[in-house]
Amino acid sequence: MTKFEKEKRRLVTALLKDLCENNLAIFAGAGLSAPAGFVSWSKLLEPIAEELDLDIKKETDLVALAQYHCNTNLANRGKLNQLLINELSTNARPTSNHQILARLPISTFWTTNYDKLIEQSISDAGKIADTKFRTKQLSYTKPGRHAVVYKMHGDIDHPDEAILTKDDYESYHIKMQPFISALSGDLVSKTFLFVGFSFTDPNLDYILSRVRIAYSNDQRQHYCIQRIVVQEEGESQADSEYRARKQELFIQDLLRFGIKTLLVDDYSEITGILGELEWAYKRNTIFISGAAHEYGRFEKFEAESFTYSLSKDIAAQGFRIVSGFGIGVGSSVITGVLEHLYMNGNRLDSDQLILRPFPQNQVGTRNVAEVWADYRNDMISYAGIALFVFGNKMQDGRVVISDGMLREFEIAKSKGLLLIPIGMTGYAAKEIFEKLTDSGYFHSTSFPHQLRKSMEALSDEKTELAQARELIVSMLKQLNR
Incomplete structure (x- = not known):
């Protein structure tokens, strides 16, 4: 058995234990929805970058890029809202990963995505999803719900409320404090599997830091799956090795927050891992x-x-x-x-x-x-x-x-x-x-x-x-x- 097979088996065993005890939660990032046909954030903001005479390939802080657009349009984010509607209001179908997660007895989903694929997959599985994207919704309970879907950055049907710009992120801890408290509580009481998430979101970084400081060495164990760095087309070996080294250091840093990482060669392997978890449960x-x-x-x-x-x-x-x-x-x-x-x-x-x-x-x-x-x-x-x-x-x-x-x-x-x-x-x-x-x-x-x-x-x-x-x-x- 290879090292990867051993690590995969340990991950499935650990997740299965929490799944059977109803303690497993999912945190979904853009990578979970990408296979459904949605464009990446950089591709979405490419027209914005061109309008600002910037090269999207050179931009790494996309939140700042969205803020620059608003600054030059007198705080009008109408174009950003329309971009969201155009790209995320398609008739995309949930992926195999969505479907497996929906079939499993998982009652807590957190996501930074605006799309409705998680809710749709839960509904397709014959279950009821209770979706929360506004603070006042946290006090309501949908009758007969099987899972709560916390959309901490908003919903595509309300693009004007979506968390997009630096202004949105800077005021998040004030306007959306109940969401921060709810996620902090779940991070303490549940085991999270991070799927399709890059850990570049400043809101999550803030929350993870608060939990780490409060619980120090008593943090709950969490897990994430990431693709191992590979040399891209046209990339020099030196640049590829640099990114690989940076990934190693990043994975070590995640351990501070109690997050263990499983590296896969391709994102398609995630489906196999989730499939093994479903089989192990069933x-x-x-x-x-x-x-x-x-x-x-x-x-x-x-x-x-x-x-x-x-x-x-x-x-x-x-x-x-x-x-x-x-x-x-x-x-x-x-x-x-x-x-x-x-x-x-x-x-x-x-x-x-x-x-x-x-x-x-x-x-x-x-x-x-x-x-x-x-x-x-x-x-x-x-x-x-x-x-x-x-x-x-x-x-x-x-x-x-x-x-x-x-x-x-x-x-x-x-x-x-x-x-x-x-x-x-x-x-x-x-x-x-x-x-x-x-x-x-x-x-x-x-x-x-x-x-x-x-x-x-x-x-x-x-x-x-x-x-x-x-x-x-x-x-x-x-x-x-």
């Missing part, structure tokens, strides 16, 4: 798909005891279980989880069990099949692992393969879940195992190589239920290492 939730009118070579009490004991063991390992009320299986799953919880003095909540009972009658204008499809997608979206057991039903007086279970398999496959069919239980579970075997799934990169022997045993018709239970628990333990 891996803690297991979707159990099963239905049984009969149990093949097993007695009913054996099969029900197996499902009950397996569910209890899975819950004891700290996994959350998602399931519907599959006939002959669902009640045993529920009983197993409940017994584990109550024996350990816990109460039932969505941290241990998510149930989705299937309605049997049509309600409203949508037919039952459509509702069931939504139910299945909703259930499976929570999970990272799918177990398939038995899978049959009574239809027209005979036992047939459960088509609903096969649909759940297709959904789980399309969503990238780790698929574990318990083939020795027969019926749909066996059919799913055979489909995956024929496609080469168990020998692909999608399936952990250390689990292959166990999968073979789970498909062997000679394997007994007690052995299958031990194999599955062992497999889940290996995944959790």
Whole structure:
């Protein structure tokens, strides 16, 4: 394993811990929105620089550049406002990074961006965003919100209020003091991941400094991802080495604020890191798909005891279980989880069990099949692992393969879940195992190589239920290492 792989694994592990405890917050800079097609700040202000007879390529203080424009226009910033509207009011779609972050259980977002991509991605994920860009909004709470989006520099729909010039920054600590207090509090109580942020913003520098002075050696650990300096086209090696050295010193300086940096070769690698974080989080939730009118070579009490004991063991390992009320299986799953919880003095909540009972009658204008499809997608979206057991039903007086279970398999496959069919239980579970075997799934990169022997045993018709239970628990333990 390379040094980068080790550092990436440590970062994902650290972020996962805070994510599971609802302590992870995101600070998004312009780099998060750039892949959506928005121009950089320097490109945005290029017409302003030309108007001032300046070369945008030589300008590093863009806030000062915006101020120069206002100074020469008698404090009129109408052109700046129009530039924002023209460039940020496009129909840009959230990027993969936006989408992953929105799907994760992150309740706090801070950003210096004016665009609406964060709010849009949260909405696309079926969640409610409570957006704050004015101080008076901090005292309001949107009902049913899942995440708060603090836009500390304003919103594109109100460009006249956006923080753009030196005047805006110099008065920020007075006009926007509640935002400073709110961010300071979050920096103390939450773990931040800085994404697409260059740390050149004077407001954040002011806030980080205040927190550092107040808490000294007791600061919370934060993280950021930055691209390593590479030699640009036309750049001399000496200039490239100079920038690289400056980046090293900057990364060391960030440690004063409790911020550790992970360097990537390209910003596209951030998507991979966030994807690993999402998989690591979802891996803690297991979707159990099963239905049984009969149990093949097993007695009913054996099969029900197996499902009950397996569910209890899975819950004891700290996994959350998602399931519907599959006939002959669902009640045993529920009983197993409940017994584990109550024996350990816990109460039932969505941290241990998510149930989705299937309605049997049509309600409203949508037919039952459509509702069931939504139910299945909703259930499976929570999970990272799918177990398939038995899978049959009574239809027209005979036992047939459960088509609903096969649909759940297709959904789980399309969503990238780790698929574990318990083939020795027969019926749909066996059919799913055979489909995956024929496609080469168990020998692909999608399936952990250390689990292959166990999968073979789970498909062997000679394997007994007690052995299958031990194999599955062992497999889940290996995944959790």
